Amino acid sequence: MDNAQFIVRKVAVLGAGVMGAQIAAHLVNANIETLLFELPAEAGDTNANVAKAIEKLKKLEPAPMSVKDKAAFIQPANYDQHLEKLRECDVVIEAIAERMDWKQALYEKVAPHLGEQTIFASNTSGLSINTLAQAFPEALRHRFCGVHFFNPPRYMHLVELIPCKQSDAIMLDHLETFLVTYLGKGVIRAKDTPNFIANRIGVFSLLATMHHGRSFGLGFDEVDALTGTLIGRPKSATFRTADIVGLDTLAHVINTMRDTLSDDDWHPYFQVPDWLQGLIDDGALGQKTKRGVYQKTGKEIQVLDLVTSTYCASKGEVNEDLKHQLKYSSPRDKIAALRNNQHPQAQFLWSIHRDLFHYCAVQLEAVADNARDVDLAIRWGFGWKQGPFEIWQNADWKRIASWINEDIASDKCMSDTPLPSWVMEIGEREAAAVHTPHGSYAPAAKKFHQRSALPVYQRQLYPDHLVGEKASYGETIFETDAVRMWHTGDKIAILSFKTKMHTIGKDVLNGVQEALQEAEKNWQAMVIWQTEPPFSAGANLKQATERPKLSQTATSPPPSPSAFEKFFKQFKKSAQATVLKAARELDMADALMAKKLAEVEKMIYQFQQTSQALRYSMIPTVAAVDNLALGGGCEFVMHCDRAVATMETYIGLVEAGVGLLPAGGGCKEFALRAAQNALEGDPFPQLKKYYQTVAMAELAKSADQARALGFLRPADTVVMNRFELLHIAKLQALALAEGGYRPPLRSHAIPVAGNTGIATIQSQLVNMREGAFISEHDNLIGEKIAYVMCGGDLTPGSLVDEEWFLELERAAFMALLATEKTQARIEHTLKTGKPLRN
Known part of the structure; x- marks a missing residue:
């Protein structure tokens, strides 16, 4: 693509499922003319499937549209009658189900109808972009890439942008600019690795939480009381979040990691727990089926008890001394208190932090360009106040690294993989930080990378700053x-x-x-x-x-x-x-x-x-x-x-x-x-x-x-x-x-x-x-x-x-x-x- 001004007049979304319809809703929130494609109905109005999806949007909470009247601006379309309309679109976003074969078949169907400058982006939470690109005509692959909107698209700030090997650099810059200013997103360029950045790290954190919660004998509600706002994460914490996302969806992401990350040293933990599979088999999928890890009976919130396999009143109590330490200690003292406190809840919290730090350090070079991308992905995609590297840096980088090494030697960690050498090298620096005013550490380049120099970011006078960066307000x-x-x-x-x-x-x-x-x-x-x-x-x-x-x-x-x-x-x-x-x-x-x-x-x-x-x-x-x-x-x-x-x-x-x-x-x-x-x-x-x-x-x-x-x-x-x-x-x-x-x-x-x-x-x-x-x-x-x-x-x-x-x-x-x-x-x-x- 040339470097001329990129103007988006019209966008098409392929697929009127949960994600596709909500992406279309957010596009009309931004006053962008939007077509929403779906399979034609077998009888009656051929656009009935799309019309039904648009009506569902009006009832969803949180509301995907800024005002309900915006729904009228989504233009229904189907693959039998309206493919020629794709030529008018500057961007096409494919958002059908996470099936490689379905996506590839759709590409063959729509590719001949794309305009000469149309950008085609596949919305996927973890499928290989380069594999998907193989189903796209070779002559058009320079205009193909992956995007990953987080659900719900209106509210979640993160969008991961994933190039394939042939993706045109200028095209990616144009698309990033569009996503940032016109859709209001925080864009992270991700590598084409399974589950990309946010889900790779975030789901590992969830699996580590499940593992340690079970090993320390903590109930689901107790884990949620510990892993919510008390440690700077969303109120929905761990298992309530799983219910909201959908237990079947969570299992799908875990299985993707299991099937595609066989060389990951933590692979033995990439398994759907028996209790989770049991709930799924029983049709208890979380919030969408009104029963999952939690259920509401009358006004009472009940939680699953794995010992009795029944639901009981949710309590989720945190040890008072531990709660006081977490609320009032400095970041440095807080982590130290968790490691030194022998209470099971404290040891649980130390363990989930330690193993998350360990995993992020080992996988950083493979999944992201630099530590900033990991931290912003977790903050924007999972709603944490600070990303894992920020927490580590705030709590004394060198000391935490030495404690992780001690726990690896003592066989307390989930993996015995050693920390990469750059971790200790950072610890020996005067600043001992992965985030500095000069940039964030990139292990492949062995230097600190500054933020993107794209012109769109000059509009952000005070971007979302990280620990270690300066935020000087004039x-x-x-x-x-x-x-x-x-x-x-x-x-x-x-x-x-x-x-x-x-x-x-x-x-x-x-x-x-x-x-x-x-x-x-x-x-x-x-x-x-x-x-x-x-x-x-x-x-x-x-x-x-x-x-x-x-x-x-x-x-x-x-x-x-x-x-x-x-x-x-x-x-x-x-x-x-x-x-x-x-x-x-x-x-x-x-x-x-x-x-x-x-x-x-x-x-x-x-x-x-x-x-x-x-x-x-x-x-x-x-x-x-x-x-x-x-x-x-x-x-x-x-x-x-x-x-x-x-x-x-x-x-x-x-x-x-x-x-x-x-x-x-x-x-x-x-x-x-x-x-x-x-x-x-x-x-x-x-x-x-x-x-x-x-x-x-x-x-x-x-x-x-x-x-x-x-x-x-x-x-x-x-x-x-x-x-x-x-x-x-x-x-x-x-x-x-x-x-x-x-x-x-x-x-x-x-x-x-x-x-x-x-x-x-x-x-x-x-x-x-x-x-x-x-x-x-x-x-x-x-x-x-x-x-x-x-x-x-x-x-x-x-x-x-x-x-x-x-x-x-x-x-x-x-x-x-x-x-x-x-x-x-x-x-x-x-x-x-x-x-x-x-």
Whole structure:
């Protein structure tokens, strides 16, 4: 292929199974015209098989599409009628079942219909790309390669890109660029070895965990308690993950390793355990059959007991001393504590780490170019916070290597294969590290390889950095305990929050206001961007409360709907920090309570003025949004001149559930937008939609949904790759500044829906209350929100200014806060992390 600009106008996906259909869904998420091919139906509509697969997409959780309406953009096709359409496609992704013979037969069928420049990529989790290439016409092999999307494709960051011997280098660069920017993926170039990098290492880790769990007499739930978040891995840990993936799928991958890796020194362990095969034979395949290692009986989670071959209540308890060590020790001390602690759980954890380090060191040269590729593959593909080499390096490379050698000599390791010589050579270096600021170690070249120099990576100002790499965030302009303002050598100032989960309290409000003043004096524009997600979890909740988090790099799917609901219940009751302090002091004297409430009102006013300052500053403001933007965080986004949001942005005004309403300008902003978009001067039709969003505390689960709900505007930008977020946000800010930016004029003539709008909403609330869908207090909250958003008890069409709405917000917020039931809701949420319906 030539080095001209590569433009992808249309993509075809061959195969409408689980992976193919979801890859197609993610392509339309990225607004790419997509054809989805499947075998024709034997009777009726020849595209019925594809249509059925597309309908299934709408029901899957986590949702494969950013909004369900995207499904309509997947174009059905079949192999009998539509092969000529392949000539129009710039990329064709084959994603049928993992059968070498089926894939080869399909290649023979479709190859004559490909366009002259079409890239053909086979999605496979472990089949040999060079063997597959033999079935592809020799004249076209330079445009053939392998790709490995991880399931589910929308959420999993990793894509492995595997060339065959004839793959054109420029073609691979084009495809990598497309995958990174347009599909938002982290691409790792893998060698054509069985299961490539992530599955080779990840499945070995799982097999080692199974082996040692059995040898130390630990139950499945006990292993999961030890191998989840406690050691920086996903909450689903080991066996819950196996259930989610599918026990039959897991067995297939293990068997692939057994059949293709006979020369691997750990080959004797590449066997499907008897208990696993027994479950598969019994039809217990995990989550998809509602029974596997675990099953749910009523509300009780039960786990398989291998001793009795029955299911019993899951406990999964971790030794308290061990738990304390793992939570509070340094990485170096943590691994040492595991090795020296004779408790079976500690020895189990030391063993699975030791054997994983051992395996990775021995296999590195065979499976990957360098240690970085292994670590990023495991982080992006399996959701670990750190890869195996990072953990090893953080825990003292040289000392761990000596301990592994001791255990090999003592016959404690799964294999007696010696560590490669480069491991000890690294240990003798001053840095004793495989990851350095100069690159990551590549054993074949015996040197450190830097990251890819492809132009697409220049867009990632701060890529996902590894232990040992430097992550220097520019030059500080000013810094407080709550915020840091900095720059990267141009005229765009960047503001980052330093609070936990980037929550917003008085100190952050002060910092934003100071930053705006500084930006107006010395900078062309200001971007609010956090050095790690989330953008902001909203108001500053009780500092000591631990909160669950979504994947920091979007390397794993978001929680299921029930988990989402559980997660966000902890934030639905968001209020300002001082509000919560007042709520915790419900037994205070009336005078003290009055004083506290006065402080709260003062802070609400400060929040509103900060939001307004973001809107009317003399320099453009851009919110660079990733992951969560809740409550006050959402209000900041709505008030910036532009928002640039990753597709995986979860945003909403969630205060209603706690018995409050958005009072940082959120209600005002929706009322203003409704008026601006009013048809024939009547804001109510649009306002009614916004009212429901606020009153129901609706949470957008993608940037596209955020736009549909009104949190994002049509002019706001959605980016697919979170590591390109700051780059795009700075470009947006610069474009506004270079365009002769002036803030919008303040509106002094906003038409209100008034008392007619309030009455309409009240009548609907009455029906809901009488139908027992909402409580009396829910009704009161709904009425207050309606009163504010409709502009109060005025004649419809009356004209007011923004300050009018802000005063209504403050008054309604304070009125609700003064009620015992709202105070009880806040108090209950603080104590339990759960909502209270009263």
